[in-house]
Amino acid sequence: MYFCVQIFHTKMLDITKIRADFPILSQKVNGKPLVYFDNGATSQKPQIVIDAISKYYQEINANIHRGVHTLSQLATDAYEASRKKIQNHINAEFSHEVLFTSGTTHGINLVASGFASILKPGDEVVVSALEHHSNIVPWQMLCEKTGAILKVIPMNEKGELIMDAYDKLLSDQTKIVTVNHISNALGTINPIKYMIEKAHAVGAAILIDGAQAVPHLKPDVQDLDCDFYVFSGHKICGPTGTGILYGKESWLNKLPPYQGGGEMIKEVTFEKTTYADLPHKFEAGTPNIAGGIVLGTAIDYLNSIGFDNIQQQEKELLQYATEKLLEIEGLKIFGTSEQKTSVISFNIEGIHPYDIGMIVDKMGIAVRTGHHCAQPIMAHFCIPGTVRASFAFYNTKEEIDLMVEAVKKAKTMLS
Amino acid sequence: MKIQEIQAEIVDEFSMFDDWDERFQYVIDLGKSLPLIDEKYKTEENTIKGCQSKVWLHAEENGDKIVFTADSDAIITKGIIAILIRAFSNQKASDILEAEMQFIDEIGLKEHLSPTRANGLVSMIKQIKMYAFAFNSKHN
Numbered sequence: 001m002y003f004c005v006q007i008f009h010t011k012m013l014d015i016t017k018i019r020a021d022f023p024i025l026s027q028k029v030n031g032k033p034l035v036y037f038d039n040g041a042t043s044q045k046p047q048i049v050i051d052a053i054s055k056y057y058q059e060i061n062a063n064i065h066r067g068v069h070t071l072s073q074l075a076t077d078a079y080e081a082s083r084k085k086i087q088n089h090i091n092a093e094f095s096h097e098v099l100f101t102s103g104t105t106h107g108i109n110l111v112a113s114g115f116a117s118i119l120k121p122g123d124e125v126v127v128s129a130l131e132h133h134s135n136i137v138p139w140q141m142l143c144e145k146t147g148a149i150l151k152v153i154p155m156n157e158k159g160e161l162i163m164d165a166y167d168k169l170l171s172d173q174t175k176i177v178t179v180n181h182i183s184n185a186l187g188t189i190n191p192i193k194y195m196i197e198k199a200h201a202v203g204a205a206i207l208i209d210g211a212q213a214v215p216h217l218k219p220d221v222q223d224l225d226c227d228f229y230v231f232s233g234h235k236i237c238g239p240t241g242t243g244i245l246y247g248k249e250s251w252l253n254k255l256p257p258y259q260g261g262g263e264m265i266k267e268v269t270f271e272k273t274t275y276a277d278l279p280h281k282f283e284a285g286t287p288n289i290a291g292g293i294v295l296g297t298a299i300d301y302l303n304s305i306g307f308d309n310i311q312q313q314e315k316e317l318l319q320y321a322t323e324k325l326l327e328i329e330g331l332k333i334f335g336t337s338e339q340k341t342s343v344i345s346f347n348i349e350g351i352h353p354y355d356i357g358m359i360v361d362k363m364g365i366a367v368r369t370g371h372h373c374a375q376p377i378m379a380h381f382c383i384p385g386t387v388r389a390s391f392a393f394y395n396t397k398e399e400i401d402l403m404v405e406a407v408k409k410a411k412t413m414l415s
Numbered sequence: 416m417k418i419q420e421i422q423a424e425i426v427d428e429f430s431m432f433d434d435w436d437e438r439f440q441y442v443i444d445l446g447k448s449l450p451l452i453d454e455k456y457k458t459e460e461n462t463i464k465g466c467q468s469k470v471w472l473h474a475e476e477n478g479d480k481i482v483f484t485a486d487s488d489a490i491i492t493k494g495i496i497a498i499l500i501r502a503f504s505n506q507k508a509s510d511i512l513e514a515e516m517q518f519i520d521e522i523g524l525k526e527h528l529s530p531t532r533a534n535g536l537v538s539m540i541k542q543i544k545m546y547a548f549a550f551n552s553k554h555n
Contacts, residue, residue: 030435351490352468352488352489352490353467354467354468354489354491354492355443355489355490355491355492357467358439358491358527359439359491362435362436362439369467370467384468384469384488385467409436413436413439413440413443414443414490
């Protein structure tokens with residue numbers, strides 16, 4: 001659905017020009033030109049983002065929200081302008097619903113930890129079989145702490161969540177549902193709009209892990225009507241250690257603070273502390289100021305390319321790579337939903353994914369191998385892991401040809 | 416043969432190869448060539464879980480020496496295990512404890528023993544040294 005690109009509104013991307021924005025892409029690795037297909041793990045950074053980090057430290061570095069001096073004002077303004085930019089990008093109703101975090105994991109832990117004061121023994125938390133460990137473990141910890149019960153939405157052989165089973169799992173006991181927008185291991189796009197409606201119908205809150213979605217699409221949190229939406233900055237050309245937790249105002253007011261410290265208080269006495277208003281209530285301590293500001297730069301960069309164009313390019317890469325890889329005998333792709341992003345998880349019969357990864361690395365190809373922090377998915381398919389190639393808009397068909405050749409060579413060496 | 420002599424022999428064998436792919440092919444062939452462990456020893460207790468590949472390591476005493484058998488589910492890892500077993504198995508505990516790992520560097524396979532590779536090999540070497548340490552403590 002997200003790849004239903006309106007052809008008339010897209011232009012052909014000048015990939016050569018775009019690649020020139022990313023200095024790392026012209027590197028050689030093991031003497032071979034780098035082919036970077038590990039975008040699902042982290043994206044590369046354009047020069048404009050790298051420069052913005054230096055510029056911040058060279059020109060306006062100061063602590064924010066508390067100094068009266070000019071630099072502090074400039075830094076605060078830039079930080080808050082970035083928050084507004086992100087608010088617009090995800091179409092949040094208020095900028096104070098946009099919290100800066102250190103990444104997706106931080107955002108999920110913040111919400112899970114807040115629900116400890118809401119859940120009672122016997123309440124239910126619904127996760128899915130497609131989740132990254134970071135959207136499983138915080139909820140397991142929450143259940144251990146509160147006596148709540150963890151329920152899991154199963155998936156089918158294509159790597160799609162089974163909606164009938166989801167409907168049956170929901171009940172008055174369900175207090176929160178937490179599911180990824182797009183699976184990191186398989187690339188499946190989940191029907192989150194439907195899932196959000198269903199969760200709300202039983203009075204449950206719902207958190208969407210958007211870490212793998214935001215590189216490919218612009219989420220509209222008001223249209224989705226989700227209660228929480230979390231993502232990382234480093235997967236969308238931004239700096240590491242940055243992220244966003246969107247939460248509906250009503251929910252953020254209901255949840256207790258996650259960490260105590262400076263910045264998140266209104267008044268402190270030894271008898272009682274009152275907390276600051278949103279968003280500061282959840283932003284204790286000096287944040288990653290440079291990171292927060294530059295995340296805005298990264299989002300500007302992506303919007304200047306345009307998500308329609310990004311999707312068009314990635315769709316072509318996905319189709320091309322799928323066709324080429326399937327020509328290799330014994331190669332099997334895991335995650336075959338019609339609704340998927342530019343991620344291909346695969347194995348070759350009788351060969352361990354680690355061995356393939358080691359050999360293609362020698363040929364300059366960066367892919368991810370292993371369980372992708374999603375061991376339950378690997379257990380479902382009875383495999384130790386997969387080789388995962390994940391493409392970004394700056395990748396090319398020529399790079400896919402190089403990867404396919406490298407995989408063929410690995411197969412010959414290992415068979 | 417002493418550990419050092421075996422290591423020198425391995426370094427010598429690898430010196431024939433000019434390219435990475437020849438070195439890899441040799442390691443892969445070593446991995447394929449022999450069953451390294453009796454199936455009954457592939458127990459949970461003997462498993463060293465790397466993030467990426469699994470390693471099984473079993474130790475037995477043979478007089479004043481320790482015999483190691485091992486295996487992995489990944490063939491390159493298994494090939495390197497074959498090299499390690501050749502160097503360290505059927506050796507005295509005190510010799511194993513003193514042995515250096517420099518030869519792995521010399522045969523161009525150092526990257527496989529980096530902790531970030533998460534293939535279980537670093538833990539396997541630690542475990543081999545632990546067995547040797549335990550053996551030494553028991554008999555001294």
